Amino acid sequence: MRNGFSRRCAALLLSLMPLAAAQAxxxxxxxxxxxxxxxxxxxxxxxxxxxxxxxxxxxxxxxxxxxxxxxxxxxxxxxxxxxxxxxxxxxxxxxxxxxxxxxxGTLVLWSATPGYVDDQGAVLKKDQFKHLALANPKTAPYGVAAQAALAKLGIAEEDLKGRLVLGENITQTHQFVATGNAELGFIALSQVYRDGKVASGSAWIVPAEYHAPxxxxxxxxxxxxxxxxxxxxxxxxxxxxxxxxxxxxxxxx
Amino acid sequence: MVPLDSVDLAAIWLTLKLATLTTVLLLLIGTPIGWWLARTRSKWKGPIGAVVALPLVLPPTVLGFYLLVAMGPHGFIGQLTQSLGLGTLPFTFAGLVVASVFYSLPFVVQPLQNAFEAIGERPLEVAATLRAGPVDTFFTVVLPLAKPGFVTAAILGFAHTVGEFGVVLMIGGNIPEKTRVVSVQIYDHVEAMEYAQAHWLAGGMLAFSFVVLLVLYTSRLKQGWRG
Missing domain, CATH: 3.40.190.10 (Periplasmic binding protein-like II)
Structure with missing residues (x-):
């Protein structure tokens, strides 16, 4: 009885499988x-x-x-x-x-705190933050772009020593900033951009010519x-x- | 030629430092917890035991995420450390130590608890009839009898901390010489397609873990494993 039922179930599944593959x-x-x-x-x-x-x-x-x-x-x-x-x-x-x-992709300097990041990125030159997050440049293109943007602003990485925290990818970098553990960070605009504007916090959209596309x-x-x-x-x-x-x-x- | 560079070596050194410090702290914290769990008849034995065992079953990402939020500027641990003037713990070596203590807690407490339970009531009663106080009994009777348990606890705590990855990834921030441990460095090498370095470090981890477990299991066989 039980055996017959499971055999029927198996037969039903088998007959459905090619159907599913062919249609959707x-x-x-x-x-x-x-x-x-x-x-x-x-x-x-x-x-x-x-x-x-x-x-x-x-x-x-x-x-x-x-x-x-x-x-x-x-x-x-x-x-x-x-x-x-x-x-x-x-x-x-x-x-x-x-x-x-x-x-x-578009790079953005973002903070979860409203009014923290100005629209020129000048906040980077003030010494008020303890942690700046970016994606690991070794593995993530947004990290490479962030490095280029820092260089363009004339900020040496030695000046940031001990204050740079690296996310394994751009999602983790966003998480570091969103939880407030890093005051600000370079992330992808797509992570905070909805319906034509930055949805929360404060941001500086890094000009495209600051880094390779x-x-x-x-x-x-x-x-x-x-x-x-x-x-x-x-x-x-x-x-x-x-x-x-x-x-x-x-x-x- | 070994392709490991100074960054790799720094990661190895940091990992050993983290594991050593964590193990020492865990033995200090784990001994009273294990002792209490072994002897108590309190109704809290079940709940406390369950909390201690949580890291065994929770994915490290859960622990890492909660620690990131709790130790962050808006979390309750973060508020506490800030009010003490210590700043926040994520992205610091101290933060990794705190996280590792949570993460490896059951690997130290459970062997200790088992060892204490295996001693039973009798040696303690004998000691009491010989007029030994509780502290005296603990250091002269319990500690020697539970030694295999301590060895197991130390080895497991150390090895498990060396093998930590998910929690460190969530709260570490990958800072060289501060939070970039070997497991994170391996992950970086793999992502950057530097497979030669990844193989050296990963192979080293494999060999290390095997030797640790080999020592553990061989010594257990020799002493007939009492703990």
């Missing part, structure tokens, strides 16, 4: 941490418009790189830089010709080569609806 496709996506909020919005629209489901994993680009080379099931990769997708392409880990820039590239990975949902997602990212969403989070395109 699924695509596994690795997404740079700074693109978390816009990608969640895009994935929701994508599912509504195409029926395909995008399964999103968020994290640091370097970690994803290591995972992809060790058999991670990701089919599309939205990196935080342009060098990692290029590297994957050269190593034949991605589909040739699929690489494109999906967003250009934070070009964020995407690729279809080898595992997604034959998945129509992967191609559909990339097309969708290039489309007008996604572009408008991406801009609304403070990215350039």
């Amino acid at each position: 496709g699924e695509v596994q996506v690795a997404v740079a941490a700074n693109f978390t909020a816009p990608m969640q919005a895009i994935a929701a629209e994508f599912e509504k418009d195409t029926g395909h489901k995008a399964l999103l994993a968020f994290g640091a680009t370097g970690k994803f790189y290591a995972q992809i080379h060790n058999g991670a099931p990701f089919e599309v990769f939205l990196a935080a830089d342009d060098s990692t997708p290029l590297k994957l392409e050269q190593e034949a880990a991605s589909v040739p010709g699929s690489r494109f820039t999906y967003a250009i 934070i070009r964020q590239d995407a690729v279809i990975l080898a595992k997604g080569q034959h998945n129509p949902a992967a191609a559909a997602l990339v097309d969708y990212l290039k489309g007008p609806k996604a572009s408008a969403l991406i801009r609304s989070y403070g990215y350039a395109l």
Whole structure:
């Protein structure tokens, strides 16, 4: 009796599986941490418009790189830089010709305290803060851009010794500032920008010419080569609806 | 050629310093807690025991996140340390020590508690009939009998602190010579695709952990493990 029931269940599951695969496709996506909020919005629209489901994993680009080379099931990769997708392409880990820039990041100096950061970044030259957070320049492009911005302002890193705290990625950097443990920090504008303005605290949007552009590239990975949902997602990212969403989070395109 | 640079060596040194200090503090704090847990008939035994064991089951991110918030300028620990003129604890070596004490607490308390429980009532009663006071009994009877428990507790506390990652990542801020421990340095190397350095450090950790456990288990077999 019980045996017969479980066999029927198994048969039912087996008969459903090819159906699910053929109709509503699924695509596994690795997404740079700074693109978390816009990608969640895009994935929701994508599912509504195409029926395909995008399964999103968020994290640091370097970690994803290591995972992809060790058999991670990701089919599309939205990196935080342009060098990692290029590297994957050269190593034949991605589909040739699929690489494109999906967003250009904007760096912002942000504090959770209203009125703390002025609109010139002059606060950096006053000695009033104990901790300035940035993403680790070794691993995060926003950290490299933050370093460049500090250099442009004429602030030597020795002057900040012991006061620089590094987040492993831009999400953690934001967390350090949002909890007040660091008075201010360089983060991605997308993390605090909603509906055309900085939603809370105080901020200085770092001028684009202070650092090399934070070009964020995407690729279809080898595992997604034959998945129509992967191609559909990339097309969708290039489309007008996604572009408008991406801009609304403070990215350039 | 070993590709480790001065930053790697600083991380190793910092990790050993952190683990040593944490272990010493934990033995001091863990002994009274373990003793109390072993002997008490209080209704609080269950709840306190459960709190001590929490780090065994909680993901380090939970502990790290709560510590970050609690020790931050708006949290209750942060308010306390600020009012004492100590500033806030995240991003400092002292902050890592406090976090590590929480994180490794059960690894020290539980072996001690087991060792104390294994002694039983009888040696204590005998000591009492010989007119030994409670303090005297503790140092001349309990401590020698519980020695294997102390050795286990120290080794586990030390090794577990060396292996700490998630909590340090959440509250450390990755500052060289202050909060950048080996496990964080390995993570950085992997993310930066510097796999040679990552292999050296990770392999070193593996060898260290194996040797520690080997010593622990071999010595247990030899002494017939009483604790």
